[in-house]
Amino acid sequence: MTTTPLAPAPPGRHSWNGWRTLLVVVGAMFAMVSVVLFAIGGFGLWAQQQRDGNGYFTAGPERLATSSYALSAPSLDIGGTGPDALYTDDFLGDVRLDFESKTPGTAVFVGIGPAADVAAYLNGVGHDEVADFDVDPFKLSTTSRAGDEPTAAPATQSFWVASATGTGPSTLTWPATGGDWSVVIMNADGSPNVAVDLSAGGTLPAVEGITIGALIGAVLLLTIGTALIVPTVVTRRRADR
Numbered sequence: 001m002t003t004t005p006l007a008p009a010p011p012g013r014h015s016w017n018g019w020r021t022l023l024v025v026v027g028a029m030f031a032m033v034s035v036v037l038f039a040i041g042g043f044g045l046w047a048q049q050q051r052d053g054n055g056y057f058t059a060g061p062e063r064l065a066t067s068s069y070a071l072s073a074p075s076l077d078i079g080g081t082g083p084d085a086l087y088t089d090d091f092l093g094d095v096r097l098d099f100e101s102k103t104p105g106t107a108v109f110v111g112i113g114p115a116a117d118v119a120a121y122l123n124g125v126g127h128d129e130v131a132d133f134d135v136d137p138f139k140l141s142t143t144s145r146a147g148d149e150p151t152a153a154p155a156t157q158s159f160w161v162a163s164a165t166g167t168g169p170s171t172l173t174w175p176a177t178g179g180d181w182s183v184v185i186m187n188a189d190g191s192p193n194v195a196v197d198l199s200a201g202g203t204l205p206a207v208e209g210i211t212i213g214a215l216i217g218a219v220l221l222l223t224i225g226t227a228l229i230v231p232t233v234v235t236r237r238r239a240d241r
Helices: 018-048 115-122 206-240
Strands: 057-066 070-078 094-101 108-114 127-134 139-145 162-166 170-175 179-187 194-202
Touching (some): 057 094, 094 108, 108 115, 115 179, 179 194
Parallel strands (some): 070 127
Antiparallel strands (some): 070 179, 094 170, 108 162
């Protein structure tokens, strides 16, 4: 009786197991996050090109007007929840308000002060409070507060941390710090019918840091993702030959 020898077993192949699948999935996630970071970094690079010659990001000018005695943006809370590093002076930079009175012969006062002190000063004074606004296109929503004329001109108050008065083009600058602040626009003599062209800007030095960090993070994550995916796929293809 003749016995036919058994054929040798084919060489083992590396299967596409769960471990390989996990490596590819994790690598793909790193790659996708890197795309988001590249987009943030690209936007940051574009944004930095929008600074003016003095390094400010600026919006405006826009015409603001009220028939009352003042226009205020109450309770601008600079700070809040989250890491303290996000609210340092270096992050916020300098604030600049450029303004010009549009009432001939009437000087305009613009001041920034603690919200509580401003609220006390405007208590009982007829004024408009900014409730909401959009930048593009510019749209301002205000709430009217009934009242009488102010008992004293705004410049006589001692609580302002920054203020400026002018009839022609004028500028207020303020190194922003954490706190609860209000911005007030009035006629310097406290009269009604305030009209002003206003533009606002800030240096926002953190934009550069965020841009650099996003681009570095994007490169690192893309490198890690590639290192996870490529060897896994190449090894599998070689095993299938």
